[in-house]
Amino acid sequence: MVIGTIADTLTRGVGNVTDTLSETFFEPVVRIGVTGLSRAGKTVFITSLVANLLDRGRMPQLAAEAESRILTAYLQPQPDDTVARFDYESHLAALTARAPRWPDSTRAVSELRLSLRVRPTGLLAGLQGPRTVHLDIVDYPGEWLLDLGLLEQSFENWTDATLKRLPQRPGSEPFLSLLGGVDPNEEFSEPKAKALAETFTGALQTAREAGFSDCTPGRFLLPGEKAGSPALTFAPMPKPDSPARRGLWREMERRFEAYKSQIVKPFFRDHFSRIDRQIVLVDALGAIHAGPPALDDLRRTMAGILKAFRPGSNAWLTQLLRGRRVEKILFAATKADHLHHSQHQRLTAIMEALTREARDRARFAGAETSAMSIAALRATVEQTLPHNGSELDCVRGTLLNPDGSRGRQAAFYPGALPEDPAHLLTPAREGATGWLDADYEIMRFAPAPLTLKPGEGPPHIRLDRAAQFLVGDRL
């Protein structure tokens, strides 16, 4: 047993050395984290990014491409044996089918390696031949990132904060009434714990569907392979005066601690700690559509996310990272193809304001951050229509029916975003329940059928700028 451990550690040590050597001296690896809450657009983003890096006809804003320095790009077996490979081929097949459809949603971490042969720039160009840069793209749920905040909380604190938040959100009633009828000191029983955990999860799910962002613990919404395990079967519960030894509360507290040490910490140790560059995808239009409470929740959530990237924000994480840190973070508002381009600047301004607030709240000083509006896969075309004697800048596309089938073609006007982001953010912060002088709508469009010319990836909006920000300096 002991011998096995030693041998195991040794081989891993040697493996690491060779890794580091080849990475530093020969073939640099840039690990790009792609995160965002579920349905923010991670899968579509990675699929389209990879397709557009393989066929770069639509990537003029990627400097290395504009300078014709990218010689080839190819997919490689991804280097982490224990992480699922991002299923690029299936996702691309869905998006480029004759009747295209959005890819299935993913529920855990996955990864893929794209390698680029690049000619160096400037002085080195004459001295060095082309070199290979590996981009390891890691897809992970933003929900899991928010769990970092749990590490600093005791079960008591967490219960207090959660029980304060729940009544202000839809869907909490079944859980709260079940909890109300429970004696925290009654003898622990699994069915009771399960019923509490299930109704609590239901509350989180309803809140998420209503547009709320911070629905921690993250694994309750996206359990991955750990569904049903004790560490995922607990719920907030007020502490009794003297907790009984075999009582329900005691076991709930123990499970909360197990969640932190067995679920949250391994994610940060195995995945998060190795990321160099990060993109956080945000469905800002979705939150605006859901109303002021959802937008304010998004603002707080972004601060929570940024906290994970702030050196020193959490003692355990600081020790784990040992000075390593993410160098760049891009906050991207996704699905910008729902807006006519005349409104993109306004969406970006909202994203910038959210990022700035998040930075201030997280007292952030670390990575370089930026905000952008993008569409990983453009599903619409622009159209200007006469309306009440003037003109309305719309987008046109194929609507998606609730059952997932393709509906009719329609022109769509989502509402006018304000020029000044404060016109949305301030009422949201002040607790407004609805938007005063505007109505924001959102539609689901089906992906448009594509006819790609050789060398062209799928159509997008500013995917090349996003790539330039994330890795341009390393190519």
Ligand SMILES: Nc1nc2c(ncn2[C@@H]2O[C@H](COP(=O)(O)OP(=O)(O)O)[C@@H](O)[C@H]2O)c(=O)[nH]1
């Ligand atoms: N119009 C449009 N819709 C998008 C785009 N990206 C994502 N979506 C929509 O958002 C949904 C969720 O995207 P997905 O990538 O699966 O999100 P994930 O859960 O973060 O991986 C998709 O099914 C699409 O309906 C985009 O660029 N344009």
Ligand SMILES: [Mg+2]
């Ligand atoms: Mg996904």
